């Protein structure tokens with residue numbers, strides 16, 4: 001369990017940069033990636049016009065002068081509709097949430113929307129001549145106006161707000177605490193721009209999934225404040241689940257049946273009743289992956305037995321019942 005947790009934490013830490021905690025320079029070939037992603041997977045009719053709308057806001061501009069409102073033309077072009085009952089918000093769980101959402105098939109995160117996915121993982125900021133490929137200023141939030149300055153964070157503020165406004169039906173949030181802090185942080189984009197912008201007449205229920213690190217669990221720490229905030233904003237009482245099976249299934253599926261992650265998945269199984277349409281495909285996928293691995297391991301062991309019996313034995317064979 002210890003190593004599973006450490007891997008979990010390492011994965012989360014690695015993936016934590018996308019919302020602009022650090023400030024790398026503009027991604028090389030930004031225009032080509034943007035337009036390519038748009039042509040490949042979006043419903044946007046004119047990808048070059050969409051790029052132009054983005055480029056006009058960011059290029060040749062002081063990044064710290066760019067705010068969320070600057071991206072209105074970009075988001076007017078992006079189709080942001082999210083299937084009913086599939087919107088999934090996240091905080092501190094980026095590495096897992098996108099495996100879980102499966103590019104919008106299982107759940108729909110902001111990064112699965114047309115407006116979000118063309119930008120996911122990319123970095124950019126303007127300079128006096130086009131883009132700054134060396135580094136970008138980190139950006140800051142004016143707490144009086146509740147506005148982010150700095151191109152990238154301003155963009156994600158707009159994307160988060162837009163995504164939250166149109167989430168409909170049963171929505172969910174996957175919370176992790178990669179650095180051992182609170183799962184629900186009042187400085188997170190989820191707390192600042194997503195929960196407050198959900199529409200009470202559209203959202204009918206909310207499920208909270210917590211990837212615990214042994215400290216905060218549903219009903220403790222910051223998750224108490226979360227329940228209060230959800231009641232306050234939406235008038236709903238959320239359902240809360242610690243270490244939901246679906247997250248353990250993904251760990252298991254990615255790492256294979258004999259791995260520590262699968263033991264973690266078995267040993268720490270707590271009942272968390274997922275809607276059947278989500279839980280069953282996941283469980284089947286994990287079982288199938290596990291079965292294939294078991295067969296593969298058996299084949300390897302058989303092969304090793306054959307080799308061992310056809311060669312002079314240099315070491316005693318241990319543990320295979322040979």
Ligand SMILES: *[C@@H]1O[C@H](CO)[C@@H](O)[C@H](O)[C@H]1NC(C)=O
Nearest residue numbers: 043044079080081082083114
């Ligand atoms: C937006 O996307 C959804 C789902 O892909 C689609 O049903 C809808 O027609 C699209 N709307 C527009 C205006 O393109």
Ligand SMILES: *[C@@H]1O[C@H](CO)[C@@H](O)[C@H](O)[C@H]1NC(C)=O
Nearest residue numbers: 126127128132134135136137
């Ligand atoms: C790029 O950004 C860094 C950090 O904000 C800044 O020091 C540098 O002058 C910028 N370079 C250009 C070419 O604008």
Ligand SMILES: *[C@@H]1O[C@H](CO)[C@@H](O)[C@H](O)[C@H]1NC(C)=O
Nearest residue numbers: 140141142143144145146147
């Ligand atoms: C925040 O915005 C207010 C209102 O526009 C402005 O008066 C104030 O100087 C800003 N603060 C910072 C730190 O930029």
Ligand SMILES: *[C@@H]1O[C@H](CO)[C@@H](O)[C@H](O)[C@H]1NC(C)=O
Nearest residue numbers: 005009178179180181213215
């Ligand atoms: C869990 O959180 C605690 C305190 O919040 C922190 O000290 C600890 O390092 C975290 N453990 C892991 C494995 O993330």
Ligand SMILES: *[C@@H]1O[C@H](CO)[C@@H](O)[C@H](O)[C@H]1NC(C)=O
Nearest residue numbers: 143182184185186187222225
């Ligand atoms: C955020 O949480 C911290 C720590 O609990 C608290 O001190 C602070 O007042 C909170 N800020 C807001 C804006 O709620």
Ligand SMILES: *[C@@H]1O[C@H](CO)[C@@H](O)[C@H](O)[C@H]1NC(C)=O
Nearest residue numbers: 165166197198199200201202
């Ligand atoms: C909430 O959704 C309803 C129904 O679509 C809409 O009429 C209303 O304007 C929305 N409220 C906000 C604050 O966006």
